[in-house]
Amino acid sequence: MHKDIKTDEEAILKEANGLLKDPAKRRLLGNVLTLGGLSLATGIALNHYGSVKEILKAVSRFNDGAQGLIFNPNAMAPTYTEADIKEPFPFNAFYSVDKAPVVDPGSFRLQLSGKISDRRPWDLPQLYALPHTEQITRHICVEGWSAIGRWGGVMFSEFLKRVGADTTCKYVGFKCADGYFTSIDMPTALHSQTLLAFTFDGQLLPAKYGFPMKLRMPTKLGYKNPKHIVEIFVTNVYPGGYWEDMGYNWFGGS
Amino acid sequence: MAEDRTSIHPLWLRIIHWANATAVIVLIMSGWRIYNATRFLHLYVPFTNEPLFPSKWTLGGWLGGAIQWHFAAMWVLIASAVLYTVLFIVSRRGKQFWPVTPQGLWSDIKGFLTGHLSHADIRKYNTIQKLAYLFAMADLVVLIASGLVLWKNVQFGWLRVLLGGYEAARYIHFYAMCGIVAFIVVHVVMALLVPKTIKAMLWGR
Numbered sequence: 042m043h044k045d046i047k048t049d050e051e052a053i054l055k056e057a058n059g060l061l062k063d064p065a066k067r068r069l070l071g072n073v074l075t076l077g078g079l080s081l082a083t084g085i086a087l088n089h090y091g092s093v094k095e096i097l098k099a100v101s102r103f104n105d106g107a108q109g110l111i112f113n114p115n116a117m118a119p120t121y122t123e124a125d126i127k128e129p130f131p132f133n134a135f136y137s138v139d140k141a142p143v144v145d146p147g148s149f150r151l152q153l154s155g156k157i158s159d160r161r162p163w164d165l166p167q168l169y170a171l172p173h174t175e176q177i178t179r180h181i182c183v184e185g186w187s188a189i190g191r192w193g194g195v196m197f198s199e200f201l202k203r204v205g206a207d208t209t210c211k212y213v214g215f216k217c218a219d220g221y222f223t224s225i226d227m228p229t230a231l232h233s234q235t236l237l238a239f240t241f242d243g244q245l246l247p248a249k250y251g252f253p254m255k256l257r258m259p260t261k262l263g264y265k266n267p268k269h270i271v272e273i274f275v276t277n278v279y280p281g282g283y284w285e286d287m288g289y290n291w292f293g294g295s
Numbered sequence: 296m297a298e299d300r301t302s303i304h305p306l307w308l309r310i311i312h313w314a315n316a317t318a319v320i321v322l323i324m325s326g327w328r329i330y331n332a333t334r335f336l337h338l339y340v341p342f343t344n345e346p347l348f349p350s351k352w353t354l355g356g357w358l359g360g361a362i363q364w365h366f367a368a369m370w371v372l373i374a375s376a377v378l379y380t381v382l383f384i385v386s387r388r389g390k391q392f393w394p395v396t397p398q399g400l401w402s403d404i405k406g407f408l409t410g411h412l413s414h415a416d417i418r419k420y421n422t423i424q425k426l427a428y429l430f431a432m433a434d435l436v437v438l439i440a441s442g443l444v445l446w447k448n449v450q451f452g453w454l455r456v457l458l459g460g461y462e463a464a465r466y467i468h469f470y471a472m473c474g475i476v477a478f479i480v481v482h483v484v485m486a487l488l489v490p491k492t493i494k495a496m497l498w499g500r
Contacts, residue, residue, distance in 0.1 A: 097363040104366050111450050118449045179461060181448070184358065185333035187461060260449050288359035290366065295448055 101290050108292040112228055118259030118295075121177045126242065127188035130180075132249045133263065134219070135283070141248040142218040142269050149253055155214070155274035158205030165253055169239060171195035171203075176234060178259035180266070181295045192257040194238035198231045206275045214280035215256060218269035223282035225258070225265060226292065234259050237270075265293040302499040303418055307382055309496055311375050318371035319435075319475060321364055324354035326472060328361030335465065369442065376435060392425045400426070414489045427478060434474045441468035 132138045150162035175193040182188075201208060208231060214224040229235060238257040239246060246252045251268025258266055264284045274280075285291045304312070327348035338347040355361025383389060399422035406412040412421060420428070440454055444464035448455045458464045486492050494500075 097360075097367055100367040100370075101363050108447070111447065113450060116449050116452060119452070119455075181461065183332075183362070185329060185335060185465070284359070288357075288363060290362065294450070295446075 098288070101288075104290055105292040108294045109226060109228070112226075112260075112294060114228055114232055116260075118178050118234055121179070121189050123177065123191070125189045126177065126191055130190050130241070130250070131182075131186070131188050133182060133184075134268070135221070136219070138249050140219075143248060144218050144253050144269060144271075146253060149271075151254070151270070152216075152272040153204055153274070154272060155276045156207035156210050157273075157275050158207075160204070165239075168195070168237075168254070171237075172199060174236065175240075176236060176257070176259065178234065178257075180259075180263055182263040183289060183293070191242045192236055192238040192255075193240035193243070194236040194254065194257070196233060197235040197237045197256065198233065200237050201230065201275075210275045211277050212275070212280055214274045214276060215267040215270050216272040216274075217267050218271050221267060221269070221283050222280070223265060223267050223285065224280035224291075225256075225261065229258060229260055229294070232258070232260055260294060262293040262295050264289060303495045304499055305386070306499065307378075308388075309499065311379050311382070312496055314371055315375040315379070318368045318375060319479070321354060321368035322372060323472060323476060324352065325361040325364035325368070328353035328355045329358060329365060330469070332358045336469065366446075369446075372435070373439065376439060391420055392429055395422055395425050395429070414492075417489065417492050417495060427481065431475065431478045431482075434471050434478065437467060437471040438475065441465075441471060 132141075134141070146165050150164055151168065152162050153160040172195055173193055174196055175191060177189060177191045179187050179189050201213075206213075208227055211227060212224045213227065213230045214222070216222050236257040238251075238255050239253065241247065241250045246255065251270075254270050255268040256266055256270060264282075282289075282291065285293075328350075331346075331348060331350070331353065334346060339345060340347060340349065353361065355364045403412060403422045406421075407423065412423075441458055441464045443451045444455045444458055444461065445468055448461045448464070455461055455464065458467055486496075
């Protein structure tokens with residue numbers, strides 16, 4: 042036992058001495074520290090480096106594809122009870138709540154364009170007459186919070202069927218009264234929990250939650266759920282989106 | 296390539312180690328930026344009023360950029376984890392990390408406290424090292440699982456249920472990050488104290 046300790050002591054001493062005396066080892070230690078510092082500095086510098094941005098964008102598009110592949114149309118987002126609803130439900134937009142757009146319900150017409158056979162505009166009473174379903178689901182924000190709410194409206198797949206949308210197309214795009222725009226993949230558009238929502242918690246959507254309508258998708262992050270929709274279009278040309286064009290992931294699934 | 300019998304760490308292990316290390320560092324730094332978007336925990340830099348994590352410690356420049364880094368490095372982490380698991384089993388490296396016995400741990404703790412814990416032979420791991428590496432492996436599994444729930448909670452519904460729900464996964468992901476950061480700090484300090492381990496992980500011996 043005593044001998045073992047002696048050996049250990051010797052080994053440690055030798056190691057420590059070696060560190061200080063052996064120039065090769067000293068260099069190694071210095072190199073490791075420099076290497077660590079350098080890689081950290083390059084990591085930070087890479088932020089502003091153009092080609093890295095391009096690579097990251099390409100990976101983000103790859104991630105769109107990966108999410109499209111693992112998207113299961115039969116996988117349902119969990120549903121909750123009235124007691125779970127967050128009060129007050131958070132407001133979130135690229136502007137403050139008092140800047141939410143005011144849409145006149147009387148003159149409002151929902152515009153349709155692109156690969157849709159019946160592109161006649163819809164007024165609100167026509168939309169409200171569509172078959173109604175309700176869901177209590179979790180809204181997940183990319184910023185790192187989530188809140189449960191209750192939305193009501195027509196299944197979006199039902200609406201697309203009624204207007205004769207070409208559901209073999211890749212994208213459905215949305216233009217909004219506040220200048221926001223986004224687009225989604227067709228499989229998500231046809232998911233049974235995707236609602237063209239006119240109500241929140243049993244009341245007509247207030248301005249802050251997206252009057253006159255929002256697309257509610259519990260399978261996608263909040264920024265993919267457009268509010269104040271004024272135009273819907275179907276296309277095969279990638280339409281991008283407000284946040285997506287700045288770098289948020291386009292598929293934005295959850 | 297002829298089998299090098301004196302090699303401590305085979306080439307595949309060294310490549311996976313450094314790929315994994317790079318991915319984990321990128322994930323931590325971009326993850327801090329993502330956390331900063333909401334700061335669901337009210338944490339501060341120790342002994343200051345500055346909220347965790349100061350921008351200069353983070354990667355991505357803004358939330359969208361951080362998410363791009365995070366979801367790119369994610370693939371490197373997953374690839375290194377899958378490859379390591381397969382090669383770990385095939386190469387039977389598991390026996391390096393086993394057995395872990397209470398007696399071994401107790402004698403290591405005594406050795407550590409009296410300054411007699413030896414690293415003379417870096418091929419052999421003592422019980423504390425075994426536990427530390429097993430912890431890092433398990434923690435990375437938890438990070439990947441909770442990350443998958445945060446990324447795709449509907450598609451990985453069974454995993455969400457297993458972890459106790461979507462919001463629970465957020466806390467698990469955060470605390471598991473703290474675990475891996477603690478591991479990295481100890482791991483790097485120990486490696487610098489015994490520099491031949493760094494040489495071995497770079498050149499194999």
